[in-house]
Amino acid sequence: MHRFANPARFLRLADRVLPVAAAVAALSGAVGLYLAFLASPPDYQQGETVRIMYVHVPAAWMAMFVYASMALAAAVGFVWKHPLADLYTKAAAPIGATFTAICLITGSLWGAPMWGTWWVWDARLTSVLILFFLYLGYLALVNAFDDPERGIKAGAILVLVGAVNLPIIKFSVDWWRTLHQPASVSRIGTPTIYETMLWPLLAMAVAFTALHIVLAIWRLRAEILERKVQVLQTLQAGQARTAATATPSSGVASPTADGTPG
C-alpha cells in the first residue's frame, strides 16, 4: 500500500481545498458574469460584441495554463516517478480540451461579425487549433492501452513534446503578422484595456482557475478510487482462484421463482 501513501495525503488535502475552490469559483464567477454582461460598458469600436472577450480570453489563458501544468506534471512523473503527478496529467486533459474548445468557439463567434470571417489560417488561430488536437491526441493515446501505466507513459511523452507549441501560441502575434490582435493584458507595459473592462476579465480568469481546481480534484479523486478498485479486484480475483481450487464455485444470485414481475 506504499503506492497510496501519497494519494491518501492528497485526498485529505483535497477535502479541505475543494470547498474553498468551489466557493471562489462560484463567487468570482457570479461577480465576473455580472460585470461582464451587465455592469461593464460597450467598447468604442466593437460595441456589445466585446462581451464575448470576457469568456474567450480567460478560456484561452486556461487552455495554455492547463497544458503547461500537464507538461510540468508529466516531467515530474518522468523524473521522480511521482504517481500523483502522472494521474494529474490524465485528469486535467479533458478540462484543458474543453477550455480550448470554448476559446475556439467564442473566438469564431467574435470573428464572424468583427473580422468578417469565422476562421482564418493565421499563426495564432492555427497554433491554438494544434493545441486542441494535442489535447484530443493525448486523450486518445492515454486510453489506448490495456495497462493504464503504459498509456500514461506514452501520453507523458506526447504532452512534453507538444509543450513546444505553448511559446509559439503566446508569441505568434508578435513573431508573425496575424489577423489576431496582439496581447492587451499580458504584455510589457500597461494593459491597453480600460479599467472597467479589465476587472470583469480578471474576475472571470479567477473563476475559471478555481473551476479548474475543483474539476481537477474531482477527476483526480475518481482516478485514485478507480486505481484502488482495480487493485482490490485483482486481489479478489487471486483469492477467488485459490478458493475455486478448494471447493467448486456456486452461482452468485439465486433466481426468484414466485412469478412477481421483475
Next chain:
Amino acid sequence: MTRKKRRLYILGICGLALGTAAALVLTAMGDTLVFFRSPTEVATGAALDLDRPFRLGGMVKTDSVERQDDGSVAFIVTDFAHEVPVVYAGILPDLFREGQGVVTEGRLGPDGVFVADEVLARHDETYMPPEVAEALDASDPGWRTRAATSMTGQ
C-alpha cells in the same frame, strides 16, 4: 549519478534539442508564416510573387474610402512607408473603417491596383468605453491612429 538525476538530464537534453529544432524550423519558415504582406513588400517585390493571389494588409488610409458608381469600394492600404490602392466589390465587415487595420485577399492588377475578393477587418488591442474614447479625442486627437498603428506590422 543517481537514476533520478540521469532522467532529469535526459529530459533537459531532449527539451533543449526539441526547442532548438522547433526554433530552426520556424526561422526557416519565417516569411511563409505571415498572414499578409505589407505595402512595402509589394512596392519592393521582396520575397513575393506578384502574379499570384496574396493577402495585402495594413491600415485603411484616412479619407481614402470612395464608393464607386458600380457599387464597389475603393480605398488605399498604407503602412506609412508605401501605399497600395485597392478595389473591392462586396460586403465590408463591421469594423472596416478609415484609420483601422485591414487584410485584403486578391490579385495585383497590371495597373498597380489590388483587386480584392475578400476584405477582413483587423482589430487592434485597445479596449475602452465610448465615453473614454471621446474624452481622448478632445485631449489627444492623434491617439486613434497611434492605437491602430501598432497593428500594421512594420
